Amino acid sequence: MTKRIAILGSTGSIGENALEVLEKLGPDYQVIGLSANKNAQKLLQQTIKFKPKWISLHDPEASDCLRAKLTGHPKLLPPGVEGLAELASQPEVDLVLTSLVGGMGLLPLLTAIKAGKSIALANKEPMVMAGEFLMKEAQRWNAQILPVDSEPSAIFQCLQNHKLTTHDPQLATLISKIWLTASGGPFYRKKRSLDRVTPKEALAHPNWKMGKKISIDSATLMNKGFETIEIKNLFGLHLDQIEVVIHPQSVMHSAVEFQDGSVLAQMSPPDMRLPIQYAITYPERKQSPAEHLNFFSVKRLDFDKPDFRRFPCLALALEAARIGGTLPTVLSAADEIVVEAFLKEQIRFTDIPKIIERIMRFCQQPSRTPSLSEIVEVDGWARQKTLEILKNKC
Numbered sequence: 001m002t003k004r005i006a007i008l009g010s011t012g013s014i015g016e017n018a019l020e021v022l023e024k025l026g027p028d029y030q031v032i033g034l035s036a037n038k039n040a041q042k043l044l045q046q047t048i049k050f051k052p053k054w055i056s057l058h059d060p061e062a063s064d065c066l067r068a069k070l071t072g073h074p075k076l077l078p079p080g081v082e083g084l085a086e087l088a089s090q091p092e093v094d095l096v097l098t099s100l101v102g103g104m105g106l107l108p109l110l111t112a113i114k115a116g117k118s119i120a121l122a123n124k125e126p127m128v129m130a131g132e133f134l135m136k137e138a139q140r141w142n143a144q145i146l147p148v149d150s151e152p153s154a155i156f157q158c159l160q161n162h163k164l165t166t167h168d169p170q171l172a173t174l175i176s177k178i179w180l181t182a183s184g185g186p187f188y189r190k191k192r193s194l195d196r197v198t199p200k201e202a203l204a205h206p207n208w209k210m211g212k213k214i215s216i217d218s219a220t221l222m223n224k225g226f227e228t229i230e231i232k233n234l235f236g237l238h239l240d241q242i243e244v245v246i247h248p249q250s251v252m253h254s255a256v257e258f259q260d261g262s263v264l265a266q267m268s269p270p271d272m273r274l275p276i277q278y279a280i281t282y283p284e285r286k287q288s289p290a291e292h293l294n295f296f297s298v299k300r301l302d303f304d305k306p307d308f309r310r311f312p313c314l315a316l317a318l319e320a321a322r323i324g325g326t327l328p329t330v331l332s333a334a335d336e337i338v339v340e341a342f343l344k345e346q347i348r349f350t351d352i353p354k355i356i357e358r359i360m361r362f363c364q365q366p367s368r369t370p371s372l373s374e375i376v377e378v379d380g381w382a383r384q385k386t387l388e389i390l391k392n393k394c
């Protein structure tokens with residue numbers, strides 16, 4: 001039977017990789033919906049090639065321009081979150097790939113969950129800001145969440161012989177520990193001061209080619225903190241069951257240590273097409289365009305403890321994970337604003353953790369089990385507060 005896939009964020013790094021995978025998978029996998037923010041030209045090219053039934057552009061002006069170029073087919077959904085929500089909940093959609101960036105992906109993801117969809121989850125920020133809430137909703141609406149990010153996907157793949165879903169209550173006792181690997185980003189082994197790092201240098205990841213936000217988060221190691229929170233929520237684990245380990249080769253994408261001490265790891269060359277494809281074809285495995293692993297050319301695999309002093313964002317994220325409640329929401333929202341400011345060269349690389357820490361300290365009593373409206377309110381508050389700090393700084 002054909003699997004019909006809608007991609008939220010098809011013009012980005014994950015979206016484009018997913019389309020390449022889908023093209024190679026052939027007619028059993030149909031692209032039924034595509035969306036972007038402003039990039040009408042790329043969306044139009046993708047539309048001509050993949051012939052989706054629905055498309056959406058978030059930006060109203062870009063959406064109007066695109067409407068003028070369309071001849072009735074495909075259907076252009078309304079701009080903004082409305083169009084994304086409509087796309088994510090279409091009855092004909094079997095799988096929604098969420099490859100939007102940042103906290104704006106929360107509401108489209110929630111819509112897909114409430115529509116009981118299978119969801120290939122790349123957009124990690126909603127799982128950081130509202131993970132516990134979203135996993136409860138996923139159980140309530142019987143929505144299946146399949147991780148796309150390489151590390152959660154590695155963990156998910158290691159669990160397959162136990163046939164357990166992401167939020168199975170048995171996981172917390174079955175798993176002794178998760179070894180969550182991190183490449184360390186572009187500065188890990190360089191003994192230089194991080195004060196003068198430029199956006200161009202921070203964007204140059206040694207192993208992965210990704211969108212701007214995740215590239216900066218990888219350079220600060222905030223990305224590994226986000227993944228710790230994502231994995232804790234996705235698999236229902238305790239924070240002390242997750243250990244971050246620096247593995248500069250990015251060949252082992254994470255490992256699961258079971259109760260009996262046995263460790264299963266998932267390995268492959270660093271290529272996002274592999275975890276993307278696994279989430280799309282799950283539970284089947286298919287031929288993939290990704291290169292196969294050759295241990296003779298890998299030669300060595302290194303593992304180090306993370307340096308929390310040089311990369312304070314990781315420590316901040318673990319603190320947010322430990323305290324929980326709305327603090328991860330604050331962390332994610334503040335990070336989004338400061339990363340943008342760093343990319344615009346308004347602040348230094350080393351200001352990123354300093355500003356995030358200030359915002360976290362303002363939030364003395366984070367609500368324990370926040371509702372959706374509390375999460376949305378705290379997210380807005382943290383963004384505003386971060387912008388105020390930036391305004392006074394610049």
Ligand SMILES: NC(=O)c1ccc[n+]([C@@H]2O[C@H](COP(=O)([O-])OP(=O)(O)OC[C@H]3O[C@@H](n4cnc5c(N)ncnc54)[C@H](OP(=O)(O)O)[C@@H]3O)[C@@H](O)[C@H]2O)c1
Pocket residue numbers: 008009010011012013014015035036037038039040058098099100101102104122123124125148149150208209210211212213214272
């Ligand atoms: N890239 C990776 O290899 C990778 C790996 C693991 C996890 N992830 C996660 O996957 C997500 C996507 O990452 P990415 O690197 O693919 O990002 P990206 O290259 O920046 O792409 C983001 C996509 O979302 C769209 N978008 C951005 N802002 C939007 C808005 N306000 N409304 C509607 N659409 C919007 C963009 O459209 P336009 O093109 O029009 O701007 C684009 O299609 C992130 O959460 C990231 O952490 C990525």
